[in-house]
Amino acid sequence: xxxxxxxxxxxxxxxxxxxxxxxxxxxxxxxxxxxxxxxxxxxxxxxxxxxxxxxxxxxxxxxxxxxxxxxxxxxxxxxxxxxxxxxxxxxxxxxxxxxxxxxxxxxxxxxxxxxxxxxxxxxxxxxxxxxxxxxxxx
Amino acid sequence: xxxxxxxxxxxxxxxxxxxxxxxxxxxxxxxxxxxxxxxxxxxxxxxxxxxxxxxxxxxxxxxxxxxxxxxxxxxxxxxxxxxxxxxxxxxxxxxxxxxxxxxxxxxxxxxxxxxxxxxxxxxxxxxxxxxxxxxxxx
Amino acid sequence: xxxxxxxxxxxxxxxxxxxxxxxxxxxxxxxxxxxxxxxxxxxxxxxxxxxxxxxxxxxxxxxxxxxxxxxxxxxxxxxxxxxxxxxxxxxxxxxxxxxxxxxxxxxxxxxxxxxxxxxxxxxxxxxxxxxxxxxxxx
Numbered sequence: 001x002x003x004x005x006x007x008x009x010x011x012x013x014x015x016x017x018x019x020x021x022x023x024x025x026x027x028x029x030x031x032x033x034x035x036x037x038x039x040x041x042x043x044x045x046x047x048x049x050x051x052x053x054x055x056x057x058x059x060x061x062x063x064x065x066x067x068x069x070x071x072x073x074x075x076x077x078x079x080x081x082x083x084x085x086x087x088x089x090x091x092x093x094x095x096x097x098x099x100x101x102x103x104x105x106x107x108x109x110x111x112x113x114x115x116x117x118x119x120x121x122x123x124x125x126x127x128x129x130x131x132x133x134x135x136x137x138x
Numbered sequence: 139x140x141x142x143x144x145x146x147x148x149x150x151x152x153x154x155x156x157x158x159x160x161x162x163x164x165x166x167x168x169x170x171x172x173x174x175x176x177x178x179x180x181x182x183x184x185x186x187x188x189x190x191x192x193x194x195x196x197x198x199x200x201x202x203x204x205x206x207x208x209x210x211x212x213x214x215x216x217x218x219x220x221x222x223x224x225x226x227x228x229x230x231x232x233x234x235x236x237x238x239x240x241x242x243x244x245x246x247x248x249x250x251x252x253x254x255x256x257x258x259x260x261x262x263x264x265x266x267x268x269x270x271x272x273x274x275x276x
Numbered sequence: 277x278x279x280x281x282x283x284x285x286x287x288x289x290x291x292x293x294x295x296x297x298x299x300x301x302x303x304x305x306x307x308x309x310x311x312x313x314x315x316x317x318x319x320x321x322x323x324x325x326x327x328x329x330x331x332x333x334x335x336x337x338x339x340x341x342x343x344x345x346x347x348x349x350x351x352x353x354x355x356x357x358x359x360x361x362x363x364x365x366x367x368x369x370x371x372x373x374x375x376x377x378x379x380x381x382x383x384x385x386x387x388x389x390x391x392x393x394x395x396x397x398x399x400x401x402x403x404x405x406x407x408x409x410x411x412x413x414x
Contacts, residue, residue, distance in 0.1 A: 057218070095372065139277040190373075200354050
C-alpha cells in the first residue's frame with residue numbers, strides 16, 4: 001500500500017468554465033504505478049467544484065445554465081463584506097462539493113464510458129488552479 | 139492494509155428510482171474481512187447518484203419531487219444534441235455527485251440509525267446498474 | 277499505512293447552524309502522527325451535511341438563505357408520516373451530502389487559504405452531533 005500525492009495545474013476562464021480532467025487524472029494514476037485503490041480529486045480553493053458528467057458541449061452549457069438559474073449572480077452578504085462580487089461562486093462550489101473519490105482497478109479509473117471527471121471554476125475571473133490528485137492503493 | 143473492489147448489480151426502474159443499498163454494502167464489507175477503513179461507493183455512469191438519507195417512503199417521494207422541481211424534465215442542450223431526452227437526468231446526477239465515502243470501524247459502517255446509503259437512478263428508462271463498492275483498510 | 281478513526285463532538289443549535297471544524301480535523305490529524313494520506317469527514321445522521329466554504333459571517337448567512345430558498349421549510353411527505361417537521365432538513369442533507377474526502381501531505385490538510393471544512397446541522401432543533409474523522413495514510 002502506498003500514497004502518491006500529485007497536482008494538476010489548470011488555467012481557467014472562470015465564470016463556469018468546465019474542464020474535463022479525466023485524462024490528466026488517469027495520467028497521474030499511470031505514473032504512480034498503483035493498480036488497485038482510490039483516487040481523491042480535490043479542488044484547492046472555495047470557488048471551484050469537482051464532479052462527473054458526460055462531457056459534451058450541450059451538457060456543459062446545461063450545467064452552467066442550471067447553476068445560473070438556481071444560484072444567480074446577485075446580491076449576497078458575502079459581496080457586501082468583500083466587494084468581490086463572487087458570492088454566487090462560493091455558494092455553487094459549496095453546494096456541489098470540492099472533492100470526489102473514484103476507485104481504480106487494474107490501473108484504470110472505474111468510470112462509465114460516458115462519464116468524465118470535471119473541474120468547474122465558478123469564480124468570476126480567470127484563475128490559475130491547483131487540483132490535488134491523490135492515489136492510495138497497491 | 140488491503141484493497142477489495144466489489145460490485146453491486148441492480149435492476150432499476152429509472153425515473154428517480156431510489157434504492158437502499160446499505161445492506162448490500164455491509165455484506166461486501168463483511169465478506170472482505172476488513173475491520174477498519176473506508177468504503178467508497180461509486181455509481182458507474184453519468185445519470186445516477188449516491189448519497190445517504192433516512193430511507194422511508196415519504197422521504198423517498200420527497201427526494202424525487204425535489205429534483206423534479208429544481209431540475210425539471212424539459213428542453214436542454216444535451217437533448218437537442220442526442221435526442222435521448224435525459225438532460226435532466228445528467229444534471230441531477232452531476233449536482234448530487236456519483237460517489238460517497240463512508241468510514242467503517244469494527245467491521246461496521248459508521249452511519250446513524252436512520253441513515254441509509256441510497257442509489258438514485260435518474261435516467262429515463264429501466265437500467266441494469268453497476269455500483270462499485272471498494273473497501274480499503276485493515 | 278495505518279487507519280485512525282476519531283470523532284468530533286459538537287453541540288449545535290440546528291436550523292442551519294454552520295460550524296467551522298477545520299481546526300478540529302487538523303488536531304485529530306496531528307495527533308494521528310500520519311503525514312500523507314486522506315481524511316474522511318462524515319456526519320453521523322441524516323439531517324446534517326459536510327462541505328467546504330470560505331468561513332466568514334456573510335457567506336454563512338448566504339448558505340443558510342440559499343437552502344431556505346431552494347428547499348423551504350414546508351409540507352413534505354416525510355412530515356406527514358412522522359410529524360417531526362424536518363423534511364426540509366433531510367432533503368438539504370441528502371442534496372449536499374454527508375461526507376467529504378480531503379487529502380493531506382506533510383501532516384497538513386491540503387486546502388486553500390480561504391477554504392474551511394464546515395459541518396451544517398439542518399435539523400430543526402439543538403443536537404449533540406458526532407462527526408467521524410478518519411485518517412488513512414502513512
